[in-house]
Amino acid sequence: MKDINISELERKFQEKIDKDIKIEPKDWMPDDYRQTLIRQISQHAHSEIVGMLPEGNWITRAPNLRRKAVLLAKVQDEAGHGLYLYSSVETLGANREETIDDLHSGKAKYSSIFNYPTVSWADMGAIGWLVDGAAIMNQVPLCRCSYGPYARAMVRVCKEESFHQRQGFEIMVQLAKGTPVQKEMAQDALNRFWWPSLMMFGPNDAESKHTAQSVKWKIKRHTNDELRQMFVDATVPQAELIGLTIPDKDLKFNEETGHYESGAINWDEFWEVVKGNGPCNKDRVDTRRKAKEDGMWVVEAANAYAAKRAIRKSA
Amino acid sequence: MSKKEWPLWEIFIRSKAGLSHKHVGSLRAADAEMAVENARDVYTRRSEGISIWAVESKDVYASDPTEADSLFEPSDSKVYRHPTFYDVPDGISHM
Numbered sequence: 001m002k003d004i005n006i007s008e009l010e011r012k013f014q015e016k017i018d019k020d021i022k023i024e025p026k027d028w029m030p031d032d033y034r035q036t037l038i039r040q041i042s043q044h045a046h047s048e049i050v051g052m053l054p055e056g057n058w059i060t061r062a063p064n065l066r067r068k069a070v071l072l073a074k075v076q077d078e079a080g081h082g083l084y085l086y087s088s089v090e091t092l093g094a095n096r097e098e099t100i101d102d103l104h105s106g107k108a109k110y111s112s113i114f115n116y117p118t119v120s121w122a123d124m125g126a127i128g129w130l131v132d133g134a135a136i137m138n139q140v141p142l143c144r145c146s147y148g149p150y151a152r153a154m155v156r157v158c159k160e161e162s163f164h165q166r167q168g169f170e171i172m173v174q175l176a177k178g179t180p181v182q183k184e185m186a187q188d189a190l191n192r193f194w195w196p197s198l199m200m201f202g203p204n205d206a207e208s209k210h211t212a213q214s215v216k217w218k219i220k221r222h223t224n225d226e227l228r229q230m231f232v233d234a235t236v237p238q239a240e241l242i243g244l245t246i247p248d249k250d251l252k253f254n255e256e257t258g259h260y261e262s263g264a265i266n267w268d269e270f271w272e273v274v275k276g277n278g279p280c281n282k283d284r285v286d287t288r289r290k291a292k293e294d295g296m297w298v299v300e301a302a303n304a305y306a307a308k309r310a311i312r313k314s315a
Numbered sequence: 316m317s318k319k320e321w322p323l324w325e326i327f328i329r330s331k332a333g334l335s336h337k338h339v340g341s342l343r344a345a346d347a348e349m350a351v352e353n354a355r356d357v358y359t360r361r362s363e364g365i366s367i368w369a370v371e372s373k374d375v376y377a378s379d380p381t382e383a384d385s386l387f388e389p390s391d392s393k394v395y396r397h398p399t400f401y402d403v404p405d406g407i408s409h410m
């Protein structure tokens with residue numbers, strides 16, 4: 001190893017990436033590649049975990065048993081996604097507990113969408129349809145990410161996400177063809193979640209400082225704007241089909257390009273939420289921190305029980 | 316590792332009888348029994364398995380990727396281990 005210099009290792013590394021050979025945990029990788037992945041995968045993990053909160057808010061108030069069972073299963077899946085991802089972070093040498101503590105101290109970020117409140121049952125529909133829909137757009141290309149453990153986690157996640165989007169859309173369909181009040185609920189949820197969903201893809205390409213290097217490393221396969229466009233093109237016709245209106249006066253279909261053109265996104269709002277000033281930032285992080293603190297006795301009790309069991313076995 | 320942190324376990328799942336256990340990922344658990352219980356919830360929520368193995372990650376001894384070339388080279392150079400290396404005269408079947 002000693003006689004091979006770093007630039008030679010980097011050249012060989014990029015050669016593997018270019019040939020679509022996956023990078024595995026013990027393979028040599030540039031430090032920046034490792035740090036980029038640790039940041040991205042842990043943010044993704046935190047998003048799955050914090051993402052349980054807005055929906056968890058409605059589990060006890062689901063309108064019937066079927067909806068309740070579905071929502072419970074969906075939220076449980078999100079917990080699973082968080083766990084697959086924390087395992088992936090650990091393969092990069094990051095410490096799981098420190099990673100989680102970074103979330104609790106406000107040092108680490110998570111998807112800004114989860115800092116919006118869920119004020120009506122229709123929000124469960126809008127989240128499944130739009131938020132999981134946007135997550136799928138982001139995650140499908142990540143199944144081909146150059147880092148093996150992340151790519152494999154994404155394959156599992158994507159298989160599970162498709163039910164998430166469908167159950168949300170089903171709620172919207174039901175409400176949209178219900179009473180005028182129910183339809184109004186669905187429209188209101190769409191109004192509140194549409195723009196934050198578009199922001200989920202991150203800043204415009206011109207503003208996105210990590211994109212170029214991530215594309216070169218095949219961590220990212222598409223830019224933020226490309227993914228956002230794919231989402232808009234897929235979602236607008238779905239809204240039309242169920243008689244709901246996308247809350248964008250400037251939205252129009254361009255016959256020539258075959259794409260929808262959206263109005264301007266309020267990036268000031270986005271950055272405010274990212275900075276911690278969204279409607280629920282404090283509440284979300286406080287809830288997670290409290291969950292860890294209040295749950296610490298479970299960690300300790302399980303350790304004590306495991307120690308007792310080990311003694312009994314060796315006796 | 317602090318005392319409070321649970322150890323890391325590698326999880327292997329047999330998806331159906333007749334197939335071998337396959338690595339699916341890892342998780343944290345206080346002991347082996349708990350690792351299997353947690354693996355049930357984390358990795359088999361949709362009937363992905365009929366059997367689970369849990370191996371503590373620190374017990375996995377792995378080959379060194381930087382030595383992979385010299386470790387596997389001997390098998391790369393022995394093409395005569397493959398049936399395609401041999402000429403079979405026309406008219407011979409079932410061989």
Ligand SMILES: [Fe+2]
Binds near residue numbers: 048077078081161
């Ligand atoms: Fe998820």
Ligand SMILES: [Fe+2]
Binds near residue numbers: 048081135139157
């Ligand atoms: Fe996700």
Ligand SMILES: [Fe+2]
Binds near residue numbers: 135164
């Ligand atoms: Fe989801």
